[in-house]
Amino acid sequence: MNPLLSIKQFPDYEKIKPEHAVAAIKTLCADSKQAIEHLLDNEPANWTTYERLQAIDDTLSKAWSPVSHLHAVMNTDAWRQAYQACQPIISQYAAEMSQHTGLHRFYCALRDSDAFDQYDEARKKLVNDAIRDFRLSGVNLDDDKKAKYQQLMQKAAELSTTFSNNVLDATQAFHWHSSDATELAGIPDSAKALFKQLAEQNGVKGYWITLDFPSYYPVLTYADNRQLRETLYYAYNTRASDQGPNAGEFDNTAVIEAIMAVRVELSALLGFDHYAALSLANKMADSSDEVIHFLTDLVNKSKPQAQKEYAELQAYAEKHLDLPDLQAWDIAYASEKLKQAEYAISQEQLRDYFPVPKVLDGLFDIVGRLFGVQFEANDNLTKWHKSVSSYTVKNSDGEDIAYFYTDLYARQGKNGGAWMNGAIDKISHAGHQQLPVAYLTCNFIPPVGDEVAYLSHDEVVTLFHEFGHGLHHMLTRVPYSAISGINGVEWDAVELPSQFMENFCFERQVLRSMSAHRHSGEQLPDELFDKLTAAKNYHSALQMLRQLEFSLFDMKVHAEYDTDHPCDVMAVLDEVRQQIAVIPSPDYVRFPMSFSHIFAGGYAAGYFSYKWAEVLSADAFSRFEEEGVYNKAVGRAFKREILERGASRTAMENFVAFRGREPDIAALLRHNGIVTESSV
Numbered sequence: 001m002n003p004l005l006s007i008k009q010f011p012d013y014e015k016i017k018p019e020h021a022v023a024a025i026k027t028l029c030a031d032s033k034q035a036i037e038h039l040l041d042n043e044p045a046n047w048t049t050y051e052r053l054q055a056i057d058d059t060l061s062k063a064w065s066p067v068s069h070l071h072a073v074m075n076t077d078a079w080r081q082a083y084q085a086c087q088p089i090i091s092q093y094a095a096e097m098s099q100h101t102g103l104h105r106f107y108c109a110l111r112d113s114d115a116f117d118q119y120d121e122a123r124k125k126l127v128n129d130a131i132r133d134f135r136l137s138g139v140n141l142d143d144d145k146k147a148k149y150q151q152l153m154q155k156a157a158e159l160s161t162t163f164s165n166n167v168l169d170a171t172q173a174f175h176w177h178s179s180d181a182t183e184l185a186g187i188p189d190s191a192k193a194l195f196k197q198l199a200e201q202n203g204v205k206g207y208w209i210t211l212d213f214p215s216y217y218p219v220l221t222y223a224d225n226r227q228l229r230e231t232l233y234y235a236y237n238t239r240a241s242d243q244g245p246n247a248g249e250f251d252n253t254a255v256i257e258a259i260m261a262v263r264v265e266l267s268a269l270l271g272f273d274h275y276a277a278l279s280l281a282n283k284m285a286d287s288s289d290e291v292i293h294f295l296t297d298l299v300n301k302s303k304p305q306a307q308k309e310y311a312e313l314q315a316y317a318e319k320h321l322d323l324p325d326l327q328a329w330d331i332a333y334a335s336e337k338l339k340q341a342e343y344a345i346s347q348e349q350l351r352d353y354f355p356v357p358k359v360l361d362g363l364f365d366i367v368g369r370l371f372g373v374q375f376e377a378n379d380n381l382t383k384w385h386k387s388v389s390s391y392t393v394k395n396s397d398g399e400d401i402a403y404f405y406t407d408l409y410a411r412q413g414k415n416g417g418a419w420m421n422g423a424i425d426k427i428s429h430a431g432h433q434q435l436p437v438a439y440l441t442c443n444f445i446p447p448v449g450d451e452v453a454y455l456s457h458d459e460v461v462t463l464f465h466e467f468g469h470g471l472h473h474m475l476t477r478v479p480y481s482a483i484s485g486i487n488g489v490e491w492d493a494v495e496l497p498s499q500f501m502e503n504f505c506f507e508r509q510v511l512r513s514m515s516a517h518r519h520s521g522e523q524l525p526d527e528l529f530d531k532l533t534a535a536k537n538y539h540s541a542l543q544m545l546r547q548l549e550f551s552l553f554d555m556k557v558h559a560e561y562d563t564d565h566p567c568d569v570m571a572v573l574d575e576v577r578q579q580i581a582v583i584p585s586p587d588y589v590r591f592p593m594s595f596s597h598i599f600a601g602g603y604a605a606g607y608f609s610y611k612w613a614e615v616l617s618a619d620a621f622s623r624f625e626e627e628g629v630y631n632k633a634v635g636r637a638f639k640r641e642i643l644e645r646g647a648s649r650t651a652m653e654n655f656v657a658f659r660g661r662e663p664d665i666a667a668l669l670r671h672n673g674i675v676t677e678s679s680v
């Protein structure tokens, strides 16, 4: 029996093998299509039929979810092949469904039915969103154009996979190896232990450094060896391009051109001026001009302070580090040294205070208090790797409401970064409640030997961030998968709960409760906490500009190119950097070639969402600052108006219901310590 065919609440990861994937996906897509046609032909357009259609989709999505998840976290050749074989089948199915005239007619009939007026706001919004999405998927196109649309969507999916595989291959193609420990002067012991472990895994003695973030980051931040920093910087920033140690081998230049050509064609087909307009059609922001204006406003408010921060860094590096010609590969290093000099605090010093089990307990405690839920380890679920854990979420009556898996540590064959994915959606069908299940994936430095793993404060923030996404998915009360949890939420609002959760990592009581020093067991002392909060906004304007550079680059690439203007992404990047950048970067940098968010993920003409959502999250948290960070009533209101609602209302309606007014940019600038003329 193929274990992917009938997943109820939990996939059985011990039984799922790559060879099951293709057969299951093929069968389920074919069965789903048949079942949908049968319902549309024989059943009335009412909510009961809707729920039956939803159940058909859900069976397929529960099979696809572990396939794409295992491909991302256990990326063996076999999983890669299986995934690549499934992907065209899934994309074609999704494209056909999104253009299905029968389904479109079904939703229009629901909207026009007498019962519609009696629907609650969630059902109404679901139906209207569906009709909008059909329009965006070209349901009104004639048959030739529809076929063209499907071709383009499939090509886009294939190109995305090629793009990320190139990035992964380019990342894995590089390593640096040495037996000479003196070359690693300055690098923290935790990272050196990892390099040693990597060397052992590769059958050699000494230290093995890769371009994975847990290797790259400590070298750039701490290595006294300037040559080593430069070597890593050069390799990292030229990945998958025509430059660098593997120049031309995994080059994404032509892949990006092809991706942009497909996007331009797609948007023209649907009657949009450019891809940015298509991307914004279902976002909170209304137009590319509005977004560019929003970002430029933040650039103007942040740049003077960023220039000051950089000038200070240059002066410090010249005087104290003997680096009169500060280079791109010196920035993180010099920045960390200056930070230590000013605040005598380092992420590595903080790492000794945050053992993973204690951090998780602290996280569960604060979330429990604010939102009235409890977390329990659940050892009954099967896992895909020995370092994975699983949990049950219970409400205040002790009833199960959700489940999640944590997969926290970096390892070979696991995609980098941190993310939350829904494994199972909340739905109700024929009186049966299916509870949501989430994957929380990070790439922290794994435990070494018998010791538990310790997190830097930055990593604690990452964990809270992803947990915020997880809460959005798991605490939803909306029983329709299209709009429950994160599903259907505008992209530019989706980071609200995650960025909101980060704020608690800068609260004294929260940090104390989840810290215990590696040797003394002592909680984070007040003195370190004070330095941590003082250091929080260190170089915040420089960091703000970096994010704004990515966001503007993304928006301009997608807004300025149309069928008459072929895409030259490096030229767009240069133009944006001329407007924004305070820190010079070498000519060989090809950062767009590994910018997976916009070329392989869902952030195309949407990277600005991070900043947009930061405005929302900062402003939402400011209500907690006003009324008390542990204020239960405010916590319950946040849960009720935002976390539980999913996309059953617009993000603006959710926000206004919680905050009592529309969002304001002031809290974000204040939280970042950015002083503007108007706030002086």
Ligand code: ZN
Residues within 6 Å of the ligand: 465, 469, 495, 498
């Ligand atoms: Zn996020």
